[in-house]
């Protein structure tokens with residue numbers, strides 16, 4: 001037992017060493033087929049749905065649709081049933097991916113920013129926002145940040161700060177792609193399998209239907225035709241951009257403010273490194 005354990009450890013160390021050296025050239029990521037699995041090849045691997053929450057239902061009480069908020073700090077208040085906030089999701093320890101020690105939570109997205117994690121139903125501040133129109137999107141997630149893909153648990157609407165000005169960016173009934181993960185910083189073992197997860201509204205994925213093209217560091221990695229969680233493997237240390245593009249059944253990009261989201265993440269950032277890009281700060285530090 002002892003020897004085999006040691007052998008496994010050595011292998012793991014060797015794999016880490018391989019992953020750590022070289023591989024900075026963009027060219028070695030050209031293999032987009034998932035059969036290539038060297039440590040330097042970035043691949044997107046299809047995952048399985050986590051435990052189901054068929055009764056999940058989320059209502060955003062405030063800011064309500066079209067509400068004009070007259071406060072310096074916007075407070076979010078929701079009603080969530082069918083998902084217990086702060087409870088661990090069964091299986092979180094064995095998935096080998098990052099999860100929140102604080103359990104199940106709600107992903108709250110303002111405009112096109114990275115989500116903020118909300119662990120309570122009220123008194124959640126999303127900070128100060130510019131006057132005018134904003135978009136709020138919210139949905140519950142398992143402790144490992146996989147969205148609960150139940151239509152009644154997803155909310156998206158426009159609200160206003162201080163004044164009813166600006167053009168609402170959400171169009172009712174139109175296909176909507178909502179980026180959720182990956183987000184922020186990943187460290188240690190959490191870097192081996194990084195959850196790629198999004199929410200889809202008014203669009204069904206399929207080979208002859210809508211699709212999501214996923215790119216990493218500007219290179220197309222996969223065309224996703226199933227609405228399931230995915231995992232990114234083989235990410236080298238450093239900063240990476242993850243971008244998604246919703247494609248219509250006609251093969252063309254789907255118009256819409258939110259249908260080509262992009263976020264920057266960091267893998268094993270040096271402790272002394274400067275903060276992530278401005279769009280990510282604050283959100284990332286609010287954690288999980």
Ligand SMILES: [Cu+2]
Nearest residue numbers: 117141145288
């Ligand atoms: Cu989360």
